[in-house]
Amino acid sequence: MIDADLRTRLGQFQLSARMEDSGFICLVGKNGSGKTVLLKIIAGFTIPDEGYVRVNGLDVTRLPVESRGVVMVTPGSSIPHLQVDSHLLWGSKLNRVFHNGERIAKVKAELGIDFAGRVSKLSLGMKERVALATALLSSPKVILVDEAFSNLHSREEFMGSYRRLASEAGIDVVFTTQDPNDGLLSDHVYMMTEGTAKKIK
Numbered sequence: 001m002i003d004a005d006l007r008t009r010l011g012q013f014q015l016s017a018r019m020e021d022s023g024f025i026c027l028v029g030k031n032g033s034g035k036t037v038l039l040k041i042i043a044g045f046t047i048p049d050e051g052y053v054r055v056n057g058l059d060v061t062r063l064p065v066e067s068r069g070v071v072m073v074t075p076g077s078s079i080p081h082l083q084v085d086s087h088l089l090w091g092s093k094l095n096r097v098f099h100n101g102e103r104i105a106k107v108k109a110e111l112g113i114d115f116a117g118r119v120s121k122l123s124l125g126m127k128e129r130v131a132l133a134t135a136l137l138s139s140p141k142v143i144l145v146d147e148a149f150s151n152l153h154s155r156e157e158f159m160g161s162y163r164r165l166a167s168e169a170g171i172d173v174v175f176t177t178q179d180p181n182d183g184l185l186s187d188h189v190y191m192m193t194e195g196t197a198k199k200i201k
Contacts, residue, residue: 002142002172006041006051013037015048017197021188024163025174026201028183029192035176038197039144042174043072055141069141073148077131080120087119087130091138099137107133110161112154125151129158136165145175149182159185 001022008015015034019025027035040046042053044065052061060068071091079087088108092099108114111133119127128148135143143166152158159175163185166173175182183189189201 001054001056002042002174003054003057004038004042004052006038006048006053008037008041008046008048008050010037010046013195015041015195017192017195019174019190019197019199021199022172023187024166024185025172026183026186026189027174027176027192027197028178028180028189029176030178033192034195034197035192036146037195038192039072039146039174039176042142043070043144044068045072070144071135071138071140071142072144072146073128073131073135074146075124075128075148075151077135077148078119078122078127080118082119084113084116084119084122084130088113088134088137091134095138095140097137097139104137107137107165110165111136111158112161125153128152132162136162136169136171139169140171142172142174145173147176149175149177156185 003020005018015037017038029035041048052059055069111129113129113133115126119130128151149155149159183201190197191200
């Protein structure tokens with residue numbers, strides 16, 4: 001469960017947003033509407049002027065990034081020098097989470113990761129698949145996906161599989177998009193307009 005009530009000003013931009021939901025959550029809006037700012041506050045990269053962020057009932061507003069149980073994935077989140085299989089386990093090793101071979105194989109199969117090699121040699125879409133799978137296997141409480149679904153081949157199929165795997169693991173996912181149709185793939189939808197978030201589903 002993500003419970004956030006936030007207000008902050010960045011230059012001429014002002015954010016005033018409220019979110020209280022769990023599951024697979026879509027944050028839709030145009031560029032500059034505040035989607036990324038909201039995710040950065042939830043992740044801990046930006047501290048709000050006012051308000052709070054609670055994750056599963058715990059107030060994490062002033063906690064450091066690494067103590068929140070929150071992972072943020074962007075199109076540039078992959079680690080170039082790692083091999084694919086090493087990358088997939090990078091976050092889980094960091095968090096001291098153990099996965100057996102069956103779990104890893106299931107995630108790879110369902111997310112279409114049937115390739116290997118150095119991550120730097122992959123296409124952007126493949127890099128994003130690896131980064132998203134790595135976040136899932138790190139077993140956080142929340143995964144924030146900032147436009148990282150946008151460059152994927154068979155995107156709807158991937159998102160459906162990701163939603164299912166996250167739900168099975170008890171992980172909430174918030175993803176940003178500019179396409180309102182992505183709301184059909186989610187449990188809840190928030191429309192971002194000029195720094196405000198309105199729940200529409």
